[in-house]
Amino acid sequence: xRYLGTLLALLILFTACxxxxxxxxKPASLGSINSLSVVMENHLWESAVGxxxxxxxxxxxxxxxxxxxxFNIEHMPQRVFTGTTRHRRAVLFVSIDSADVAHYKKDVxxxxxxxxxxxxxxxxxxxxxxxxxxxxxxxxxxxxxIEETQNRFRRSLNKGTVLQDKFGISxxxxxxxxxxxxxxxxxxxxxxxxKGTMNILAYTMPSDHFDDDTTLVKDIVKMxxxxxxxxxxxxxxxxxxTYLSTEKAFAPYVFTTQVAGRDALExxxxxxxxxxxxxxxxxTYIVDDPENDRKIVLEGFTFxxxxxxxxxxFELEAILKTLEFNKPKxxxxx
Numbered sequence: 602x603r604y605l606g607t608l609l610a611l612l613i614l615f616t617a618c619x620x621x622x623x624x625x626x627k628p629a630s631l632g633s634i635n636s637l638s639v640v641m642e643n644h645l646w647e648s649a650v651g652x653x654x655x656x657x658x659x660x661x662x663x664x665x666x667x668x669x670x671x672f673n674i675e676h677m678p679q680r681v682f683t684g685t686t687r688h689r690r691a692v693l694f695v696s697i698d699s700a701d702v703a704h705y706k707k708d709v710x711x712x713x714x715x716x717x718x719x720x721x722x723x724x725x726x727x728x729x730x731x732x733x734x735x736x737x738x739x740x741x742x743x744x745x746x747i748e749e750t751q752n753r754f755r756r757s758l759n760k761g762t763v764l765q766d767k768f769g770i771s772x773x774x775x776x777x778x779x780x781x782x783x784x785x786x787x788x789x790x791x792x793x794x795x796k797g798t799m800n801i802l803a804y805t806m807p808s809d810h811f812d813d814d815t816t817l818v819k820d821i822v823k824m825x826x827x828x829x830x831x832x833x834x835x836x837x838x839x840x841x842x843t844y845l846s847t848e849k850a851f852a853p854y855v856f857t858t859q860v861a862g863r864d865a866l867e868x869x870x871x872x873x874x875x876x877x878x879x880x881x882x883x884x885t886y887i888v889d890d891p892e893n894d895r896k897i898v899l900e901g902f903t904f905x906x907x908x909x910x911x912x913x914x915f916e917l918e919a920i921l922k923t924l925e926f927n928k929p930k931x932x933x934x935x
Contacts, residue, residue: 630690630711634746634912637672640682641695645724651676653728654695657735658742662911663854664869665882669911671739690749691742692716695727703730705741715745750919763788764803765927770897772801773923787832797881797905799913801920804828806896811866811887818855821868822847824898825885835874843877845902853883861924864889872902881905882914886921899924 632638637658645651659670677686679696688711698720705717717738721727754775763780764770767788774790778801782789790801811820826846835843847853853870868885883902890897901917903910 627708627710627712627714628688630714631685631688632690633673634750635672635915636689637674637691637693637742638682638686638689639674639676639693639695640679641676642678645695645697645727646676648724650695650724650727650731653731654693657731658693658739662914664871664884665910665914666871666880669909672742687711688714690714691745693738694718695731696720697722697724697727701726701730703734703738705738713745713749715741717741746915747919747922750916751923754916754920763790768803768805768897769893769927770803771923771925771927772899772920774801774920778920782832784832787828789832794903794905794913796908797903799917800900800902800904801917802828802833802898802900802902804898805890806887806898808889808891808894808896810896817866818852821853821855821866821885821887825872825883825900828898829872830875835877835879838877841876844875845872846875847871848873848880858886860886860888860922861926863926879904879906882910884914884918884921886924888924890926892926897924 639646639654639658641651641654646654655674658672659674661668662671672691682694690711690713692715694716699722700720701722703717703719705715708714709716717734719727719730719734721730751773755773757776759774759776759778761774761780763783764772767783775792778790778792780788781791786804788803790803791798806824810824811817813820829845830842833845835845837843848871851871853868856867858865858867866885866887868883868887870883871880872883873880881902881904883900885898885900888897888899899921901914901921903913903917905913
């Protein structure tokens with residue numbers, strides 16, 4: 602009797618677990634990286650509301666050589682948003698409604714997924730809600746795309762330890778990336794793409810570097826140019842010295858941020874080759890490492906002439922944001 606009771610209890614538990622799995626199951630989300638499905642009726646899409654959506658979510662991405670949108674937008678009316686269409690990874694739902702809301706939810710129809718909802722009784726209020734929540738929504742969509750990119754390349758990683766051995770750090774590097782150059786305080790990792798290369802540089806700077814805010818941009822440019830001159834030569838041109846430098850016509854954008862849970866500077870701009878007509882976008886993170894009295898500098902840059910570069914730079918950003926610092930080794934007890 603006790604045996605039957607135990608079996609019955611296990612059967613009930615198993616059935617409950619199966620039911621829970623059925624209720625919580627969500628299909629895998631769909632969509633290319635940096636794509637956004639905008640669900641709104643045609644009369645709104647063709648009005649000032651649609652203009653606001655495009656101005657916010659298809660704004661030019663910062664630090665590229667020509668204009669490319671932050672997100673590729675696919676518009677659809679609500680009647681089309683059904684079936685597998687609901688499984689898009691990034692969705693923005695905009696409508697006229699008695700409710701006045703602007704928020705987002707995760708994993709509504711698929712996983713991973715963000716569905717942002719913006720509603721208001723009038724067009725003017727819709728536009729106001731979009732503007733008020735623009736920063737939050739763009740950041741949420743972008744973070745999801747970063748994580749999706751990381752999940753994709755983590756399926757096949759480079760097992761090399763050069764960054765750990767030299768700097769005590771690690772990056773999740775896709776297998777296709779290879780170490781191209783290694784010096785005492787410098788590592789250059791790259792991969793070939795169809796019309797060029799994607800590159801990652803790693804080196805260190807003293808901890809007290811960049812302490813003067815009044816000369817911050819100038820000091821960053823000076824650092825990049827000196828490292829480029831030492832380690833990243835350009836084409837061999839008789840009578841000329843060529844090397845990686847910072848585009849002189851435009852100052853780079855500099856932001857404060859966090860990388861690996863540490864204070865950091867994010868720098869976006871255009872690189873060029875001194876004395877040679879080559880250029881492209883770069884992204885640099887300067888990360889505080891007070892435990893080792895230094896700053897870690899990680900840079901990604903792309904060389905891809907006559908090619909869109911947003912997605913290349915986005916991949917590099919996703920890689921650099923996997924930065925981890927090795928835990929200090931504990932000394933054995935005497």
